[in-house]
């Protein structure tokens with residue numbers, strides 16, 4: 001049973017505070033959805049967990065191991081997979097080279113790759129293609145596959161469906177469900193509320209760098225006006 | 236009188252010069268490409284390599300070839316270590332800040348130069364070529380050592396290409412070059428990659444220095460020319476592009492050889508400087524780099 005726990009993260013860009021007392025807990029086999037308006041600090045929260053934004057305060061634990069303040073490169077090695085906003089593929093490198101880097105991270109064996117390719121079989125035919133030439137949907141699949149190659153116990157996805165067609169979105173959602181059911185803990189940043197409702201177990205609302213409220217998905221389903229209240233969208 | 240032999244001679248001289256230039260410029264280009272550091276002290280690594288080659292040639296007993304081979308091994312190792320130290324002691328501490336690295340590598344330039352002056356003195360030092368076999372053509376004899384320089388340079392470039400394109404380490408370097416933050420998100424130790432790249436860049440310059448001493452005397456001020464020519468090559472070839480750097484080195488080396496033989500070395504320098512100006516104005520991404528074509 002794996003578990004990630006973030007407690008009391010503060011983070012700054014220069015003198016402006018981007019995270020205030022940011023805390024979340026994430027268990028294996030569940031999807032926690034992070035919602036918030038543009039600029040609320042969602043991406044910053046993920047970057048701070050990944051260690052590329054250094055927190056001024058707070059702690060990060062994974063499976064009882066203290067990861068607070070470790071070098072950024074050790075976060076993925078501890079088992080946190082990351083699908084950044086905008087995908088951030090190594091677009092000059094081939095599809096295979098991107099996956100190879102994922103496999104390198106924790107020296108995982110190819111079964112992790114096989115698993116990813118089983119979810120995204122289109123990538124198999126594209127191995128030698130420069131990843132920057134993939135379609136938008138394929139790029140997102142590759143970003144997910146790359147993160148899956150590290151065999152993560154936690155995976156964090158930052159708006160993976162941004163700018164995708166409904167058919168591609170369905171593929172990503174199926175993959176997230178599959179990961180969740182296999183016991184991966186999923187932290188999902190998402191703007192599309194409909195997508196959230198169908199796969200999340202819990203929803204956390206964020207504003208001005210702070211978690212304002214957290215609900216089980218049943219509460220949100222029962223009271224859709226919560227969504228309106230916290231992120232200004234209705235159903 | 237026939238022009239063909241002169242043309243052949245000038246071409247050979249140009250290719251020899253291009254080979255050394257290619258090594259030195261590739262070092263500069265690799266460091267800039269991956270680390271975004273403009274290493275003003277690059278020519279000093281070349282100079283230290285040359286002086287070590289001289290010392291090995293003079294103090295190691297036996298035939299010149301023994302000293303040469305030992306120099307070819309010791310010089311890049313020593314210079315690589317020096318660069319590793321410089322990266323650790325200076326560049327890392329200023330977080331590879333672009334302006335900061337320019338100023339601090341200028342500082343390194345003077346420190347290394349003065350150390351070389353104190354250790355080796357101001358004299359120009361000559362070294363015997365490791366072998367003297369002369370290749371006869373119908374018109375002139377040509378030093379086989381110079382052809383050997385071309386062979387060594389090509390072998391090293393092939394090795395570098397293989398390392399970057401076919402090895403795991405090269406893959407991590409290319410990923411770091413492309414997106415440092417995402418590289419870290421996949422566990423790549425960016426600081427170690429930087430140290431290694433800075434050392435490898437310096438080693439390439441040092442080997443260039445070793446290869447050059449049998450033709451050209453070693454001297455504590457000899458780093459300036461290779462630095463300037465490397466900048467010319469790197470700008471003409473496209474910053475950080477390895478195929479572009481190779482092509483530009485051949486172009487600049489050949490034009491330098493041809494113009495020097497038929498006209499004057501000064502004209503050769505004028506032409507390459509003009510070429511830089513033209514490239515900077517009309518094709519600032521470099522003559523040989525397509526959009527985003529980075530190695």
Ligand SMILES: Nc1ncnc2c1ncn2[C@@H]1O[C@H](COP(=O)(O)OP(=O)(O)OP(=O)(O)O)[C@@H](O)[C@H]1O
Pocket residue numbers: 013018036037038039040041042043044045085
């Ligand atoms: N590198 C940076 N330097 C300075 N300020 C930044 C930087 N990155 C983000 N910010 C600021 O921090 C705040 C939070 O940004 P962040 O990207 O985390 O928001 P977000 O919730 O992910 O937004 P979006 O939904 O648009 O992706 C914003 O006000 C943003 O302008």
Ligand SMILES: [Mg+2]
Pocket residue numbers: 042043044085158
């Ligand atoms: Mg964001």
